[in-house]
Amino acid sequence: MKIICIIKQVPDAEARIRSTAAGIDLEGVTFVIDGMDEYGVEQALRIRESGVEAEIIAVALGPKRYEEAIRTALAMGADRAIHLETEEAFDPITQAKLLAKVVGEEAADLLLVGGKEADWDSAALGAATAEALGWPHSDWTTELELTANSAKVTHDADEGSEVLTLPLPAVITTQQGLNEPRYPTLPNIMKAKRKELKKLSLDDVGGAVSKIVILKQEIQTRERLNKIIEGDPMEAAQQLVKLLQQDKVI
Amino acid sequence: MIDFSLSDEQRQIQSLARQFAKDVIIPNAASYDREESYPAEIVAQAAELGLLNTIIPETVGGLGLGMLEEVIIAEELAYGCMGIYTILMASELGITPILLAGSKEQQERFLSPLLDGPKLAAFALSEPDNGSDAAAMKTRARFEGDEVILNGSKMWISNGGIADLNVVFASFDPEKKHQGTLAVVVEKGTPGLSHQKIHGKLGQRATYTAELIFEDVRVPAANILGEPGDGFRIAMQTLDKTRIPVAAGSVGIARRALDESVSYAAERKAFGKPINRFQAIQFKLADIKIGVETARWQTYYAAYLVDAGLPHTQASAIAKTYASDIAFDAANEAIQIHGGYGYVAEYPVEKLLRDVKLNQIYEGTNEIQRLVIARTLTD
């Protein structure tokens, strides 16, 4: 079977981001493969290691710097990669249409997508790509089991979790708990250098115009009181309750 | 044209090492330091990821990484713990003479087995009575048939006693001084070889450091690297290279000191504002940053010379001396910035100072390095 993993590169969760008049300043920030995408790559590898003959392709839509995240996926064990390279930013719906063209051409059986992006805080890409491909999808997936032509998953639903059975081809978006991604080992990093990384341009997939424009970005954190309440547990608790009552929140 | 950028693979290697330091080394470093115990599990994990013995060439099944890759790894791992990184560094130090002077057959015989699991090499040059003055070594080598018989002892040997192989330097003709020395590989378990772990170190307490004792240790003459007489030259050529990772480790320590100080100075308040609002603190932070950046470039430059096959004695001595000196200052100032908290083990900065002190001493003291640099100017 053919498995495609969608890869994004995002600021390291611990990176300090700054906001300027022009928006978010990412200069000097360390970028990493999105942790939610790593679950996808890891899952694809585990499917192959379980004995299923599978080709694993990492596909990314994004600027040149994404190459590093793509290399990480290759170093983890993906066989080859396709980078739809553009410096333009697109909303997830537009991204889905572009990616669907790449995925469609590869005639994949399974598409693994990160459950939620750590930069745009979006959970839309998986479902939107499924719609663009005409495939079913499962999101927030914590367990995945494949049969010849279907996927049985456990995923987080509104309340609790539920089991779904989806005919293949299908889109699966990841959730923490699906697996514990491996480190790309040094030998595999070196091997990844020789793996194919195909570049596509927007023209190759027909181009696109974003449906959403970002007008403004600012780091807006609530000012917190940072009040430390002293005293023994009982005194502290009583004082805390008084404060919360004054704030009219309990 | 000068290119200051790392390749994709180098950045990947960096991020692997950084992740490993963050996930595995940092959470455990303090306890190995406190207990002065050897982190076998961490070394095993490092080996599994390919971070150990990276310079073993592809011809014998290794990765054959260059010096630049090695220093990239060094900085990241030492950021987590210099004492733990020294274990890996000392193994590369033990491998280097075999790469420099070993025959193809010796490389195959000694280095291939190191790839098989977490196995270490060690480099045994210093002695109880002499360190920098290598020509005065007292360990004796005697030839008997096709064997060499070793007697004496070697001091301050990182990985000594736990390494699978030791490159041992000995004198077979004291009158010939440098020309009377040889380098020979002694494998673990050879009869007559014993060791004594050294306790009570100031820092780098996770490294297993020992005195190696040789009592009529017989090894095949086929284990001699190069020719008898090459010993001193091999040792010096080795250290010319391997003091570059010491520099890189120092950069890692300095960067850690910086990060710890930046975050502490942002949180700690005095006179109603965070202490990073005070110029006295800002200057300290700026000075540490200046040290980190300049030391890293000198280290990379020395590594580049090695990888390009260019002369590097002076550059590596500058890198080692400068980086370990600025790292010592960085750790020292980090304690000052932390105030009383910097003086207790609850915060990681006092350990940085204890660890970095050794970087100014081992693989040639900084005084010896200055002599080496001066010699390139005056001779």
Added chain:
Amino acid sequence: MILIVAEHKDGHLRKSALELVSAAKSLQAGLGGDLAGLVIGHDTQAAAGELAKLLDTVYSISDAAFSEFRAETYTAAVAQLAQEKNAKAVLISASRSGLSYSPRVALRLDAPLLEDVSSLESNGNTVTATRFSYLARVTETVQAQSLPVVISVKPNIYPVAEAAVNGSIEAVDVPLTEQDKRVQVGEKVAASSERVALEEASIVITGGRGVGGPEGFDNLIEPLADALSAGIGSTRAVVDAGWRPYGEQIGQTGKTVAPDVYFALGVSGAVQHLSGMNRSKVIVAINKDPDAPIFKVADYGVIGDVNAVVPALKDAIEAARN
């Protein structure tokens, strides 16, 4: 027309549905047009009745095929109605299910998706919204470049709309294809059953690793949550350790909450966790480690052992009530 898809459970509208009505009204001020509600389910009569007290026009799709949520059946229903009624905006709650099918609706309508928004406005031609990004550290203003637009609205932000009208209910039929029904829904594992849904809770009590173990949740967190009628959350470390189910996790890979008051008990405050709760109105942290990062985002902090402070807190709350 602005179409509101109202979530409901056991014959009652969910709180998020009442919030959607407020969101739609704030959008209507600039965008114009009428408001209409949509209730989808197996038996929607009661919920549709409740919605008709809030909106003049309510569409009701009642069919056994909708007895369970499936992204594709809901997509078919909402997209079809939006097209038929020429909706300029479709509002969906940003619940797990809402986030799951709203992208599909957007694709099907070839519409922009404004995802997980916390405020909305319109100048008549476009819709502008604010939403969070970069692990909820950044607030961004985004603009849809065309109409119609599909909008998923973050729960617990808009006020609950009050009953004001006596609207009409129109039953609607949506023909579903076999393809729409291809995903089979199997066994379900409910979250903590009796408790208020996390996203809807106005008080959330979260336990971290400092709680000590699953029994810490039973002995400390549950009784406090009972006393406050609060929802229970947990951190990634707790979920990874298997002490609590994934459904309770708050943070980047879990749920995002913004209650009136958030209690972080024995929670260290990793950035991934903060992204799920840093928009709470008041944050209370109890932790024995004075250096825990959670104190930096807390309004009120108590440095102490949760085993001592939490029972005292429960007593103090009960005493204050009496």
